[in-house]
Amino acid sequence: MQNAYLKIEQSSPLQGVAELTGAKNAVLVTIASLLLTSGKSVLRNVPYSADVLQMIALLEQLGAQVIFSPENHLLEVDTTHVNKWHVSAEIMKKMRASILVMGPLLARFGYADIALPGGCVLGTRPIDYHLNSFRKMGVEVAQDGDFLHGRASQLCAQKIVLAYPSVGATENIMMASVLTKGVTRIVNAALEPEVLDLIEVLKKMGAHIEIAPPATIVIEGVQEVHPIEHTILSDRLEAGSLLIAAAATGGSISIPQAPADALEVFLLKLEEMGHHITVGEHEVGITLHATKNPHAVSFKTSPYPGFPTDLQAPMMVLQCLAEGTSIIEETVFENRLVHVRELEKMGAQIVVHNNTATITGVEALYGAQVIASDIRAACALAIAGMAAKGTTIMTGVQHWKRGYESLEKKLALLGAHIWLHDDEDEMDMTPLNERSISKQIRA
Ligand code: EPZ
Helix, strand or coil: CCCCEEEEECCCCCEEECCCCECHHHHHHHHHHHHHCCCEEEEECCCCCHHHHHHHHHHHHCCCEEEEEHHHCEEEEECCCCCCCEECHHHHHHCHHHHHHHHHHHHHHCEEEEECCCCECCECCCCHHHHHHHHHCCCEEEEECCEEEEECCCCCCCEEECCCCCHHHHHHHHHHHCCCCCEEEEECCCCCHHHHHHHHHHHHHCCEEEEECCCEEEEECCCCCCCCEEECCECHHHHHHHHHHHHHCCCEEEEEEEEHHHCHHHHHHHHHHCCEEEECHHHEEEEEECCCCCECCCEEECCCCCECHHHHHHHHHHHHCCECEEEEECCCCCCCCCHHHHHHHCCCEEEEECCEEEEECCCCCECCEEECCCHHHHHHHHHHHHHCECEEEEECHHHHHHHCCCHHHHHHHCCCEEEEECCCCCCCCCCCCHHHHHHHCCC
């Protein structure tokens, strides 16, 4: 992977129909939630991405049996023999979402030994909401060095008030509460579509969960939950990225599976820019016809249903080439404007002050050597490369592969001039325990 890069050339207007893969931020927590059950579950529409293979490796390290058929996006997970509750630093540092097994392990065993996830390029990313909530539920959390040891002879149902509607903390507390006797309330909970999909998953397993206004999730503990069959919801963030790519190249695309009702504020901003958006029946399906004279718009990211932070970087690219000035405020993560300096290499005019970027639209961007610092930055730089004159070489493709399943191939089918150069060519997904995955992937 060392020498891997994406090569992107100015692309003609993207045209056509695009399919979506399953949502990364839904499938990762759904796989973790299977630890609450004992038996074989089947998940469909599972994306073949690096993060998914990491979560599979984590479950196998805990004792699960896994069979993954990438070509069918089919994942079978048997958790009957899960008998460990230790998550190594090696896995944790590769993927922060590994923290999402802490709730299920505490619920299943009363134990969880987890390496501290540490920060990432997006910021310090503490897990205090997770740990304080577990402590309130009766978990003793001890830290020695970079390791956390959670112990609970019995979890207690509690009212948990979150200072901020954290996605991960909401999901972890919910999973820890499903088997906890009594009623747990999560007040100021996150209600992202991926969180709502997890609620569907847990209810399918037999959990009792209701949502009460304002933003309170109520979980009544049950004795046990059972394995399930579930289809992962389509990736609204992939849909948003494809629409932005079409807008950036002056194209027209349709995405029949796109969940328009999960992208309201984002679509509003595209329309304010002048792009023509039509939505399908029951808010499913989005078609975009790009305007030739896009106006700059301003927005600030916020928890759902506000403007998604995961579309901030790609949406910034559109503002770089729009008429006028745009102000983008990133309020969810304290350090999620790293992509700005790479866009400046391509000729963008951006002034950053704390977590606010002021973008003055320019006539054109120019190809350059750029480095992706995280999943969504990779997407933004690829889109900038499709709109820019000349050739762009993007390194840091491990982030691209973590977040998307061969998105470069999907974009190329719509007319983009984009190629992934990777001496492994096949996904270098060798998870930690090589023993399992390679043997389990049916040829
Ligand atoms: C989830 O991360 C997503 N990841 C992120 O997607 C997404 O950007 C984020 O939610 C917000 O929508 C997955 O679902 C795997 P948070 P998560 O807890 O759960 C602070 C992508 O590109 N915070 O809602 O980690 C935190 O530092 C990724 O797909 C605390 O201070 O997000 C951040 O500033 C990136 N203490 C804010 O809250 C805590 O205990 C939101 O974090 C927890 C969070």
